[in-house]
Every structure is written in C-alpha cells, then in structure tokens.
Amino acid sequence: MSAWESSVSYAALPVSESPTVLGKVPQAFSSGPGQALPERAELMPGIWRLPLPLRDSPLGHVNTYLVRTDDGYLLVDCGWDTADTLRALEGHLRALDIRLPDVRHLVITHIHPDHYGLAGRLREISSADLSFHRLERLYIESRYVDADELLSEMREWLRLNGTPPDELDRLNRGSVSMMERVQIAFPDRTLDGGEEITCGRYAFRVIWTPGHSAGHICLYDARNKVLLSGDHVLPHITPSVGLHVRTTSNPLADYLDSLQLIGRLEAELVLPGHGEPFRGLPARTDELLAHHQRRLDEVIELLSRRPGVALSGYEITARMRWSRRRTWDDLSGFERRMAVTEALAHIELLHARGKLQKRYGDGEITYLVSELE
Ligand SMILES: [Zn+2]
Numbered sequence: 001m002s003a004w005e006s007s008v009s010y011a012a013l014p015v016s017e018s019p020t021v022l023g024k025v026p027q028a029f030s031s032g033p034g035q036a037l038p039e040r041a042e043l044m045p046g047i048w049r050l051p052l053p054l055r056d057s058p059l060g061h062v063n064t065y066l067v068r069t070d071d072g073y074l075l076v077d078c079g080w081d082t083a084d085t086l087r088a089l090e091g092h093l094r095a096l097d098i099r100l101p102d103v104r105h106l107v108i109t110h111i112h113p114d115h116y117g118l119a120g121r122l123r124e125i126s127s128a129d130l131s132f133h134r135l136e137r138l139y140i141e142s143r144y145v146d147a148d149e150l151l152s153e154m155r156e157w158l159r160l161n162g163t164p165p166d167e168l169d170r171l172n173r174g175s176v177s178m179m180e181r182v183q184i185a186f187p188d189r190t191l192d193g194g195e196e197i198t199c200g201r202y203a204f205r206v207i208w209t210p211g212h213s214a215g216h217i218c219l220y221d222a223r224n225k226v227l228l229s230g231d232h233v234l235p236h237i238t239p240s241v242g243l244h245v246r247t248t249s250n251p252l253a254d255y256l257d258s259l260q261l262i263g264r265l266e267a268e269l270v271l272p273g274h275g276e277p278f279r280g281l282p283a284r285t286d287e288l289l290a291h292h293q294r295r296l297d298e299v300i301e302l303l304s305r306r307p308g309v310a311l312s313g314y315e316i317t318a319r320m321r322w323s324r325r326r327t328w329d330d331l332s333g334f335e336r337r338m339a340v341t342e343a344l345a346h347i348e349l350l351h352a353r354g355k356l357q358k359r360y361g362d363g364e365i366t367y368l369v370s371e372l373e
C-alpha cells in the first residue's frame, strides 16, 4: 500500500517524502503513528544509526547518523523540534555513554523539519557547529519565518494553476503546524559541495544533490563505500519532488540529474534518511528514474487524448493516478496539494523539454501537448 493510504496525512507541504510509489510499502512505513522505532545500531565501526520518532507522520521516524571523530562526534540530521524527539536522541547518546556536548558537529542534509527542526535547540545545548548547503540557507526565512506570507503566496499560486476556488482553503491548510517543529538556526558554515569532512577513519565528500530540496546534500566516503543519502534516495518510498512557490524553477530536472550522478557511485551501503539501510544503490536509482519517466509519460498520454485542449496543472493532476485503491475524490486537501506540486514538477520538466506548451490566459496557466510532437 502507498503511504497515502495511511490514515494520517502529511501536516505540511514542503517537508514530506512523497508517498507516490504504487508498490508495496514494507511494514516500517505502513504501520503509521505509534509504530515501533527501529533499533539503534552501529552499522560500521564508529557509525551509528540513531532513529528518532516523527509523531503524527506516516514516515514514523527519521534516521540520524552519529559518527565518531577525533574530537568528539558528528551528527548528520537531527529530527524535528519536539520533546519526544529530543528525549529519544538523549536516550540514544546516554546508552552509548556519550554526552550531548560531545556532539561537536552537526551536518544537515536539507532543512525540511524532520531533518533540521531540532538544530537550533541542539546547538544551544551542545554548542555543536552547524553546517548545511548554501541554498538551504537561502530558504530559511521564506519557509519558516513568515507563515502568513507563505500561505497567501501559495494560495495565489494554487489558484493560478487551476485549483477551484472552493478548494483553495482546503488545499492550502497545514503548513503552519510544521513550523512549530522548527527552531530556526543559521549555519556556522555553508557548504557548496566538494568539501571533505574528515571524521576519524572516515572522509565524507559533500555531494550537492538538488531536487527534493534545492540545497540537499549527500555524504560519500569512497574508501569505505558508504553513502549517507538523506532524502535523495530512500529504500521504499519515492522522495517528493514538487514545484511550488519555494522551490527552484525546474526541480525535477535537478533531481533526475543528481539521481544519475549518485547512481554512479560505488557505494556498497546506503544510509537513508528514512527506512532501513540498504545495498544496491544503482538498482534503486534506476527504479526512481523509471518511476519519474512513467509519470512523465502519463502526463503526455493524458493530454494527448484530447489534442488541442489545454488543461491546468490542477486538472492534469486530478486525471493522474495517485493511489492503487483511492480515487482523486478520496484524497484529503493536503494530499491533493502534494499531488498538484508533484504533477507540476513533471509538467514543468516536459515544458522545459519542449514537449508541452504553456499558456497564460484569464488569470490561469494551462498546458497542452506541443504541436511539434
Ligand atoms: Zn525531506
């Protein structure tokens, strides 16, 4: 079943992993809130997986990774800012006989709340230095400071893309609650990609992997053949790649490029932001590439059925398939909004490739198949 068939919908737009995989989702993702947290484990000498709970999220948990360094520890990602998440992290460290101030470095793969929300609080209690990509720094204020402005821009953008007026409020709800799970923190060091982060026996190269988020990074140790993939590559769900008012203009093009880049690494072990560590990176990146190709084909196919008829992003989305068992009418407002942003990422890529024409008229953007096709 897809995570969209879970009883809980996502609480915010720019933060969640998209549940658009139509295949079977394993137990870890299907049991929803209240599911058992995966076990803490030392996966390689000096690298621990410390799963933290994500209350009310169908994802259930986020994986953070602790790496022993010469002067303490590095933590990669940190969960969101809720008391139970902090308690879980403290519990993991206590069990390993590590004090919070021993965590000297905090690297964030991207600033979605489930990876970044706790960073501000953690820096206060541990005095760890904080690093993430320069582009993620750009989005902090616009995503987490002015909720009203974000909501009104998003509402106008949904309208522009054909959302019926009586659905606007329904689709636009939900972002604000997630902002409460973020304590804003600015980086001590911004990353561009290409840096090497040395941690004891490991040397992680920072690889910029835009798409799921504009400044998403992965960390790769070529000698030990291990990749910390954040949300760029997940084992069982398709990371969401959506186009909306707080993204770059063609995020799916970025995502597919950086997926191909990562698929060429000789990583033997992948440590993802959610789900179980896994092997077989090229097979997984191939699956994700094929998934997006099917979605691109689906958009062209449905527009080709009525040549010359232009449809809005919303109308295209409503005609696409989002779940095995549920129809468009069954999706919640928030799920519909996630769907619209994902569909538009595909539509915009097709437009950029010259496969679709984009029209602006009567205050609405519509698309139709290019006559050159
Ligand atoms: Zn994410």
Ligand SMILES: [Zn+2]
Pocket (backbone or CB within 6 Å): 015, 016, 017, 062, 112, 114, 115, 231, 273, 274
């Ligand atoms: Zn995530």
